[in-house]
Amino acid sequence: MKYIVKGIETVPLLLDGLVTTLLICGLASVLALAGAILIVAARRSGKRLLVWSVTVYVTLMRGLPIVILVFLLYFGMPALLDLGRVSAFWVGVIALAMNGAAFQSEVLRGAIARLPKGQTEGGYALGLSKYQLWRLVLTPQILPIALPALAGEVGFLIKASPVLSLITVVDLTRRSQQVTMQTFDPLGPLLAACVLYFILIGSIAWASRYLEGRLTVGRAR
Amino acid sequence: MQSATQQPESKAHDIAVSLCQVSKWFGAFKVLQDINLEVRTGERIVIAGPSGSGKSTMIRCINWLERHQKGKIVVDGIELTDNNKNVDAVRRDVGMVFQHFNLFPHLTIIENCTLAPMWVKKVPQSLARDTALEYLEKVRIADQAHKYPSQLSGGQQQRVAIARALCMKPKVLLFDEPTSALDPEMVREVLDSMVQLAKDGMTMLCVTHEMGFARQVADRVIFMDRGEIIEENAPTEFFANPQHERTKAFLSQIVH
Numbered sequence: 308m309k310y311i312v313k314g315i316e317t318v319p320l321l322l323d324g325l326v327t328t329l330l331i332c333g334l335a336s337v338l339a340l341a342g343a344i345l346i347v348a349a350r351r352s353g354k355r356l357l358v359w360s361v362t363v364y365v366t367l368m369r370g371l372p373i374v375i376l377v378f379l380l381y382f383g384m385p386a387l388l389d390l391g392r393v394s395a396f397w398v399g400v401i402a403l404a405m406n407g408a409a410f411q412s413e414v415l416r417g418a419i420a421r422l423p424k425g426q427t428e429g430g431y432a433l434g435l436s437k438y439q440l441w442r443l444v445l446t447p448q449i450l451p452i453a454l455p456a457l458a459g460e461v462g463f464l465i466k467a468s469p470v471l472s473l474i475t476v477v478d479l480t481r482r483s484q485q486v487t488m489q490t491f492d493p494l495g496p497l498l499a500a501c502v503l504y505f506i507l508i509g510s511i512a513w514a515s516r517y518l519e520g521r522l523t524v525g526r527a528r
Numbered sequence: 529m530q531s532a533t534q535q536p537e538s539k540a541h542d543i544a545v546s547l548c549q550v551s552k553w554f555g556a557f558k559v560l561q562d563i564n565l566e567v568r569t570g571e572r573i574v575i576a577g578p579s580g581s582g583k584s585t586m587i588r589c590i591n592w593l594e595r596h597q598k599g600k601i602v603v604d605g606i607e608l609t610d611n612n613k614n615v616d617a618v619r620r621d622v623g624m625v626f627q628h629f630n631l632f633p634h635l636t637i638i639e640n641c642t643l644a645p646m647w648v649k650k651v652p653q654s655l656a657r658d659t660a661l662e663y664l665e666k667v668r669i670a671d672q673a674h675k676y677p678s679q680l681s682g683g684q685q686q687r688v689a690i691a692r693a694l695c696m697k698p699k700v701l702l703f704d705e706p707t708s709a710l711d712p713e714m715v716r717e718v719l720d721s722m723v724q725l726a727k728d729g730m731t732m733l734c735v736t737h738e739m740g741f742a743r744q745v746a747d748r749v750i751f752m753d754r755g756e757i758i759e760e761n762a763p764t765e766f767f768a769n770p771q772h773e774r775t776k777a778f779l780s781q782i783v784h
């Protein structure tokens with residue numbers, strides 16, 4: 308009980324770490340979704356080289372521990388390209404986005420595969436353009452299918468983000484460690500970080516369920 | 529059907545659809561073999577033939593859902609080529625009704641019917657809705673306008689699909705086995721709507737096994753086998769007097 312109170316008391320000290328985590332994960336998720344859409348588009352392009360490259364990319368990203376990717380971008384790439392010091396914050400955003408794009412593209416691909424058959428030809432037969440087909444017919448059906456899994460991927464990114472502590476990003480995890488060093492309390496800051504991560508991930512799950520309900524509204528099925 | 533104010537070459541438009549020496553391959557397999565077919569405006573054609581004979585592929589070439597690799601397809605004076613403008617123009621003129629309806633499940637019935645007119649033809653919403661209700665009325669389903677497709681029976685969904693196609697005011701309607709996915713008791717209501725259309729003078733190409741429908745409305749029955757049109761005739765002749773062995777074999781299986 309004492310520890311819980313202490314943990315909660317420590318929460319305000321961690322807020323700037325929370326903001327960093329939020330910023331990095333928010334930016335990374337948006338970029339990841341954009342990347343995922345490009346990957347899916349490339350996969351569907353039918354252009355051999357393009358399909359092949361993004362397939363390799365997705366396989367690599369899914370197989371690569373995210374720490375290695377972060378180290379490659381933070382230490383490896385600047386050395387290779389002679390860049391000097393790079394921003395740990397942006398490396399964090401880019402690493403999580405690169406990883407997230409691969410996973411989210413698989414989610415989108417799965418959702419597209421679950422569309423009822425005949426939607427595309429139904430749209431084309433009515434004279435819709437490709438853009439209109441995707442905007443008016445396919446995307447509104449893909450979203451509710453993909454949303455829970457996409458939210459899961461965002462949660463996954465948040466849980467992966469503490470790895471950025473290793474490259475000097477003062478995120479929620481690293482901030483809790485700093486507080487520990489200042490207060491010599493090993494437990495309180497960690498508990499506080501726990502609570503904040505839980506709230507963060509929980510609210511994403513909640514928001515996705517809410518949105519899913521809104522998106523499927525009226526559709527009896 | 530023909531408007532009075534047409535240019536001298538309007539005679540070409542008496543032909544709604546023409547296929548000339550059309551061939552298509554799936555890989556090494558030749559699905560369509562030098563198909564020749566001319567459909568006059570207002571004509572009603574029923575296409576029959578055994579499974580896999582290329583019936584669907586042929587009519588799907590007419591609105592570019594499948595591409596032919598050889599020969600020439602002209603719809604209402606527009607040749608189907610890689611040119612996107614032509615494809616768009618042809619698709620605006622040609623409606624299609626599918627075996628599995630292909631309604632949009634996330635849209636209500638009325639939204640299914642107004643989507644294409646509003647986005648493709650830029651018809652104002654209120655006008656599009658009026659038109660949609662008119663056609664829904666015609667297929668006797670206007671009272672369901674605000675439901676979603678999944679709330680309707682198969683027969684009702686197929687009638688919505690017909691109304692949806694009509695809302696684009698097409699010059700030609702293609703049907704690909706519109707009743708084969710339906711429970712038997714729902715076939716009649718869909719056929720009734722199709723008969724009504726035929727009476728209104730719509731140019732129709734129907735792939736169907738409903739030989740009663742063929743007898744009732746078709747001007748010509750076309751029999752396909754292995755990618756070829758091997759026989760075509762007026763329905764009475766076609767059923768009474770099939771010429772080709774394969775036609776006879778097919779009819780003996782299907783008509784009883």
Ligand SMILES: Nc1ncnc2c1ncn2[C@@H]1O[C@H](COP(=O)(O)OP(=O)(O)OP(=O)(O)O)[C@@H](O)[C@H]1O
Binds near residue numbers: 578
């Ligand atoms: N996308 C495709 N790729 C390869 N082969 C195909 C494809 N679509 C159809 N075929 C083949 O082409 C042939 C003709 O098919 P089609 O669907 O046109 O026949 P159908 O006459 O409509 O038959 P059914 O009565 O079963 O609908 C069949 O042998 C079929 O297996």
Ligand SMILES: [Mg+2]
Binds near residue numbers: 583585704705
């Ligand atoms: Mg077929």
